[in-house]
Amino acid sequence: MAEAAVKPPSLRGRFITFEGGEGSGKSTQIRKLAERLDAVKLRAIVTREPGGSPGAEIIRHLVLSGMGKLLGPDAETLLFAAARDDHVRTVILPALNQGIWVLCDRFFDSTRAYQGQLGQVLPGLVNAMQRVTIGDLKPDLTFILDVPVEVGLQRAAARRGNAVADRFEAEDVKFHQDLREAYRQIAAEDPQRCVLIDATADQETVADAIWTALREHLRTSMTTASPA
Ligand code: Z5A
Numbered sequence: 001m002a003e004a005a006v007k008p009p010s011l012r013g014r015f016i017t018f019e020g021g022e023g024s025g026k027s028t029q030i031r032k033l034a035e036r037l038d039a040v041k042l043r044a045i046v047t048r049e050p051g052g053s054p055g056a057e058i059i060r061h062l063v064l065s066g067m068g069k070l071l072g073p074d075a076e077t078l079l080f081a082a083a084r085d086d087h088v089r090t091v092i093l094p095a096l097n098q099g100i101w102v103l104c105d106r107f108f109d110s111t112r113a114y115q116g117q118l119g120q121v122l123p124g125l126v127n128a129m130q131r132v133t134i135g136d137l138k139p140d141l142t143f144i145l146d147v148p149v150e151v152g153l154q155r156a157a158a159r160r161g162n163a164v165a166d167r168f169e170a171e172d173v174k175f176h177q178d179l180r181e182a183y184r185q186i187a188a189e190d191p192q193r194c195v196l197i198d199a200t201a202d203q204e205t206v207a208d209a210i211w212t213a214l215r216e217h218l219r220t221s222m223t224t225a226s227p228a
Pocket of ligand 1: 020028110111112115168200
């Protein structure tokens with residue numbers, strides 16, 4: 001369980017997560033933010049979910065192959081939770097406790113959106129898995145990248161080329177529309193933590209919006225080192 005091991009926020013690195021639908025540009029923007037933090041001499045690691053640690057990467061392979069779907073929504077949720085547990089204990093917490101910033105491509109909001117809202121897994125199970133895997137470790141800031149579904153799917157299809165769509169890419173357009181709504185709802189319900197970013201513009205414009213929002217967030221809510 002993560003709770004006991006986490007240092008107070010003032011002593012640890014910042015934990016920033018990126019969320020959004022298919023092709024919204026999370027991976028692209030995480031890399032850009034890592035470069036900007038590096039330029040101001042802030043140590044940061046980039047990681048992802050599902051995955052990010054050797055054990056969790058094995059589970060990632062299982063889930064994206066569609067195996068988890070065959071087991072049913074509850075069991076698939078448990079697989080994501082098992083991966084998160086390993087990732088938090090072996091990668092995220094150790095880095096944060098050394099003062100290193102962690103930039104994570106997807107985290108528990110993905111479980112809330114994909115399994116909770118769209119998979120209709122009961123809130124009791126989603127909340128219990130959240131408690132067990134992350135305890136009090138909430139991201140300091142979450143960027144939710146928002147693009148119209150057709151834009152995201154076009155980008156993802158262009159990147160995929162002739163490769164086969166994975167378990168989630170293969171869902172229909174209605175699924176992706178509902179997903180976008182689920183994320184917009186998450187952003188509306190937790191405005192202190194979540195910033196909804198219009199990610200339809202070119203990559204540099206989106207990166208500038210994220211950087212501006214990060215600086216604003218640090219100015220208003222954080223007490224330690226700022227890249228400003
Ligand atoms: N999942 C879950 O169900 N429950 C959970 O708890 C967790 C995850 C943690 C992991 O997929 C899947 O697991 C995910 C949810 C589920 N399902 N899906 N789909 P993944 O890790 O394989 O993929 P992803 O997270 O969805 O990311 P992605 O499809 O790779 O997209 P992205 O990272 O958001 O986008 P990108 O790779 O940065 O960009 C996509 C393409 O668009 C690429 O060619 C870029 O060059 C281009 N791009 C990026 N930005 C722009 C702009 N601004 N303009 C034009 N083109 C752009």
